[in-house]
Amino acid sequence: MKRFVGFIKKEFYHIFRDRRSLFILFGMPVAQILLFGFAITNEINNVDIAVLDQAKDATSKEIINKIAASKHFSIIDIIEQESSIEAIFKKGKVKAVLQFDNNFGSNLIKYQQTTVQILIDATDPNMANTINNYITAILKNYQSDINDNVTLNYQIIPKSRMVYNAELKSVYMFVPGVMTVILMLVSAMMTSISITREKEQGTMEILLVSPLKPFQVIIGKVFPYIFLSVINALVIVLLSIFIFNVPVNGSFILLGFESVLFIITSLALGILISTISATQQTAMMISLMGLMLPTILLSGFIFPISSMPLPLQVISNIIPAKWFIIIVKGIMLKGVGIGFILKETLILVVMTMVFIGISVKKYKIRLE
Amino acid sequence: MGITLDKISKSYGKIKALSNISFNVKPGELFGLIGPDGAGKTTLFRILTTLLIPDEGVATVAGYDLVKDYKNIRNNVGYMPGKFSLYQDLTIEENLHFFATIFGTTVEENYQIIKDIYVQIEPFKHRRAGKLSGGMKQKLALSCALIHKPKVLFLDEPTTGVDPVSRKEFWEMLKRLQQTGITILVSTPYMDEAALCDRIALIQHGKILEIDSPKMIVKHYPKPLYNVKAHNMYLLINSLNHYEHKHSVYPFGEFIHYTDSRKDFNPDDLKNYLEHENLFHVEIETTTPTIEDTFMELAK
Numbered sequence: 001m002k003r004f005v006g007f008i009k010k011e012f013y014h015i016f017r018d019r020r021s022l023f024i025l026f027g028m029p030v031a032q033i034l035l036f037g038f039a040i041t042n043e044i045n046n047v048d049i050a051v052l053d054q055a056k057d058a059t060s061k062e063i064i065n066k067i068a069a070s071k072h073f074s075i076i077d078i079i080e081q082e083s084s085i086e087a088i089f090k091k092g093k094v095k096a097v098l099q100f101d102n103n104f105g106s107n108l109i110k111y112q113q114t115t116v117q118i119l120i121d122a123t124d125p126n127m128a129n130t131i132n133n134y135i136t137a138i139l140k141n142y143q144s145d146i147n148d149n150v151t152l153n154y155q156i157i158p159k160s161r162m163v164y165n166a167e168l169k170s171v172y173m174f175v176p177g178v179m180t181v182i183l184m185l186v187s188a189m190m191t192s193i194s195i196t197r198e199k200e201q202g203t204m205e206i207l208l209v210s211p212l213k214p215f216q217v218i219i220g221k222v223f224p225y226i227f228l229s230v231i232n233a234l235v236i237v238l239l240s241i242f243i244f245n246v247p248v249n250g251s252f253i254l255l256g257f258e259s260v261l262f263i264i265t266s267l268a269l270g271i272l273i274s275t276i277s278a279t280q281q282t283a284m285m286i287s288l289m290g291l292m293l294p295t296i297l298l299s300g301f302i303f304p305i306s307s308m309p310l311p312l313q314v315i316s317n318i319i320p321a322k323w324f325i326i327i328v329k330g331i332m333l334k335g336v337g338i339g340f341i342l343k344e345t346l347i348l349v350v351m352t353m354v355f356i357g358i359s360v361k362k363y364k365i366r367l368e
Numbered sequence: 369m370g371i372t373l374d375k376i377s378k379s380y381g382k383i384k385a386l387s388n389i390s391f392n393v394k395p396g397e398l399f400g401l402i403g404p405d406g407a408g409k410t411t412l413f414r415i416l417t418t419l420l421i422p423d424e425g426v427a428t429v430a431g432y433d434l435v436k437d438y439k440n441i442r443n444n445v446g447y448m449p450g451k452f453s454l455y456q457d458l459t460i461e462e463n464l465h466f467f468a469t470i471f472g473t474t475v476e477e478n479y480q481i482i483k484d485i486y487v488q489i490e491p492f493k494h495r496r497a498g499k500l501s502g503g504m505k506q507k508l509a510l511s512c513a514l515i516h517k518p519k520v521l522f523l524d525e526p527t528t529g530v531d532p533v534s535r536k537e538f539w540e541m542l543k544r545l546q547q548t549g550i551t552i553l554v555s556t557p558y559m560d561e562a563a564l565c566d567r568i569a570l571i572q573h574g575k576i577l578e579i580d581s582p583k584m585i586v587k588h589y590p591k592p593l594y595n596v597k598a599h600n601m602y603l604l605i606n607s608l609n610h611y612e613h614k615h616s617v618y619p620f621g622e623f624i625h626y627t628d629s630r631k632d633f634n635p636d637d638l639k640n641y642l643e644h645e646n647l648f649h650v651e652i653e654t655t656t657p658t659i660e661d662t663f664m665e666l667a668k
Contacts, residue, residue: 006469010458017457202453206512209417209447211439212470365438367419 003212007220014194015224025190029182029232030239036174037244044130049096050077050088057105063116063142067098072134089121096120096131164333175240176328177301179233180321183259184266184295187229189287191222191270196283199274205367214363222267229263230256249335258331258345262324265348268355269320275362295321323347369395369430369519370551371416376425378411378574385411386574389425393553393567398546400565401555402663408574409555410450413524416553417447430519430551443471446518448509450525456498460489460508463497464515471516481548482511485541503534510541521545523554527561539564559660570663577666582659589657589665591615594635595623598647607645611638618664625661626652 016022049067053060068075077094079085085097099117107114118135122128165172195218198204207217237255240246248255269291277283296302298312299321305313316322323344330336330344338345371393378386386408393399401409414420416429418438426433432440454463464486468475479486489507492500497508506526513521523542527535539561546552554565562568563582570577570585578585598604604624608617615627628638635652642650657665 003470003472006466010455010462010466013458013462014455201456202449202451203455205414205419205449206447206453206467207470208419209442209445210467210470211443211472366421367414 004216004220007212007216008223011194011220011224015228021190025186025228026232026235028185029178029236032178032182033175033236033239034243036178037171037240044072044127044134046074047072047096047131048076048094049073049098050079050085050094051075052079052082052085052097052099054102055100055104059105059108059114060100063100063139064098066138066142067135070134070138085119089119092121094121095127096135098135169244169246171240171244172246172333174301175236175244175246176325176332177296177299179236179259179328180262180299180301180324181292181295182232182236183229183263183324184269184291184321185287186232187225187263187266188270188273188291189284190228191225191267192273192277192283192287193280194225195221195271195274196277196280200279208365208367214365215360218271218359218363222271225267225270226260226263229266230260233259233263246332248332250331250337254338255328255331258324258327258341261345261348261352262320262327265320265324265352265355268352268359271359272355272362275359275364294319298322299325301325320348320351370397371399371427371429371520371553373416373427374425376412376415376422376427378408378415378420378422384574386415386422389571389574389576391569391576391579393551395551396546396549398542398552398554398564398566400562400568401553401571402557402559402562402568402659403555403571404557407571409571410524411574412571413447413449413522413553413555417445417522418442444519446513446516446521448513448521448523448526450528452505452509454497454505454509454512457496459494459496460500461493463508464511467512468515473516475515478515478517481517482514484544485514486511502530503537506530506534506538510538514545518550520551520553523552525555525557527556527558535561559658559663562659568659570659570666572663572667578662585659585662586657589662591627591665592633593655593657593661594626594628594638595620595651595653595655596626596638596642597623597649597651598642599649600647603645604642604647607642607647611641616665616668618661620658620660623655625655625657627665 015025051064053064064075067073077088079088079097082099085099088094088097097119099119101115101117104114104116116139118132120128120131198207233256237248241248270287273283273286273290277286294315298305298308298316299319300316301321305316305322308316327341327344327348330341334340373392374390376386376389377384389408389412401412403409411420415422415434416427418429418434418441421435428434429441430444432438432444434441455466458466464475464482468478485507489500489504489511492504497505500508510523510526513523527538530538535558542552542554543564556562565582567579567581568585569579578588580588596604596608601619601624605617605619608614608624608626613629613633615629616625618625626638639650639652
């Protein structure tokens with residue numbers, strides 16, 4: 001036991017004396033959560049658009065006013081002929097152009113229907129879609145305004161209510177994701193690097209020629225990172241609660257336990273990586289390419305799993321992050337108890353045991 | 369409590385690193401493994417410290433079998449690898465305490481063993497190991513390898529990259545350590561250090577060339593050896609190398625060590641030949657062979 005404590009003490013010396021790693025360790029979670037929370041967002045605000053109003057009648061003016069009044073758009077240009085539409089798009093000044101033709105208002109009166117052309121710069125397809133939805137919504141709104149005293153015979157009125165994230169804040173989606181990525185990165189990459197560092201420095205040679213048992217070395221290596229990762233998880237949760245007002249609807253303690261479980265899963269992965277890589281460089285590359293990319297792309301953090309092609313959906317099942325994100329979203333946003341995330345928890349437990357099993361089997365008690 | 373090796377062989381793929389190595393190190397002996405880089409010294413050390421398993425052969429260290437009792441061996445040996453292998457970001461004191469702890473002992477308990485060495489670096493005990501000079505690193509590494517009172521000490525090229533004064537000090541320390549009854553196996557590429565061992569094994573290309581005490585090894589030198597000197601070293605080597613009866617020609621300090629292939633060699637013949645080759649101040653005299661001469665002769 002004394003040996004073990006001595007070993008852990010040494011690990012903490014390593015961590016605290018490596019200023020740069022320490023900075024990454026604690027600076028990164030804060031930076032990431034702030035970045036994702038503030039900068040990267042799916043909402044649109046103040047999108048610059050232009051208007052080509054050839055009708056210049058009451059209806060078109062009213063619509064233009066409505067759009068100008070919304071906080072989502074600002075009309076920065078009024079153009080006079082159709083030929084300048086292309087030029088204004090090419091300059092990149094506006095994202096969309098609204099075009100009312102000559103007969104806009106008169107058609108409405110004559111035929112009870114009319115058309116308005118919406119041209120959207122779709123170089124960024126997601127944004128184009130969102131702009132389209134917003135403008136359509138404003139037009140629909142106006143339509144129902146002018147139909148106020150008319151009742152249609154048959155109507156289906158969709159009444160949507162967004163549950164668990166009523167305001168559709170993207171930060172709700174990012175917090176569980178960022179937490180997963182950070183924990184994965186810190187736990188897996190840092191442990192794999194710290195174990196391979198011993199190999200690279202030659203100190204592993206001395207540790208092997210000592211009465212320290214392999215599991216003591218491994219546990220001694222990962223223990224400090226469990227501790228640091230828990231602090232990280234706490235920082236992330238606190239930041240999201242106090243800065244972004246993300247609720248923790250479920251049990252805080254359950255969230256804690258699940259986080260520790262995921263940290264252990266990641267640490268086991270880190271150990272596994274260290275058993276197959278000889279240098280710190282290799283360990284880092286494997287962690288980044290082999291863990292970070294799947295964790296970000298295939299876990300459902302950014303891209304919904306249900307819209308992936310089938311092979312990727314199947315692959316996503318073996319990514320621990322996918323299950324942890326489900327768990328975190330469940331606890332934080334839906335406020336579920338352990339009963340609803342039992343399956344995901346068990347999957348993580350089994351994964352952890354498999355990783356540890358393979359690493360213990362692969363851990364070399366000699367140099368070869 | 370010594371070391372025994374019986375027909376140890378080891379290959380890395382197709383390269384044979386060690387073939388049929390057999391020797392014994394007696395308890396309390398200071399045994400030297402002498403050979404150039406790539407001779408197989410480090411491989412042999414790694415096998416004896418249970419870091420590698422030999423392809424063939426058996427060996428015991430401190431009475432324990434290499435493969436079966438590897439855990440006992442790990443408890444009872446001290447190992448100082450060729451590359452500096454301590455934690456650079458830990459101070460002298462922290463390194464020492466760490467190694468004491470993982471061997472289940474304390475610095476205070478075994479201070480007596482390392483005192484001699486440790487006092488020299490103790491004034492810098494709060495300095496990080498990465499910032500030490502070569503000689504100090506080596507003293508720290510030795511202290512760390514000794515702190516658990518090992519029965520057998522393995523030192524893989526401990527003096528490589530260390531200045532001559534520190535080298536000399538280091539060997540004096542080894543001699544004093546030996547007095548405490550510890551068995552020491554040390555490897556070195558420096559022939560002058562070989563003379564300080566009780567017995568040495570000359571090793572090259574994974575094979576043992578000769579095992580004996582340094583004194584006896586030089587007696588095995590098969591031919592009379594001559595120191596040759598002249599006004600121009602370069603010209604001298606060239607001329608000697610072109611001499612039809614030469615057996616070996618090696619520069620050795622200010623002299624050339626020369627042996628002749630003839631049994632009835634007369635130095636005057638050589639002197640005549642050299643003077644004929646336009647060399648002045650030619651001096652030829654017999655000399656006693658060194659371990660280096662023996663090594664070169666055996667390795668030929």
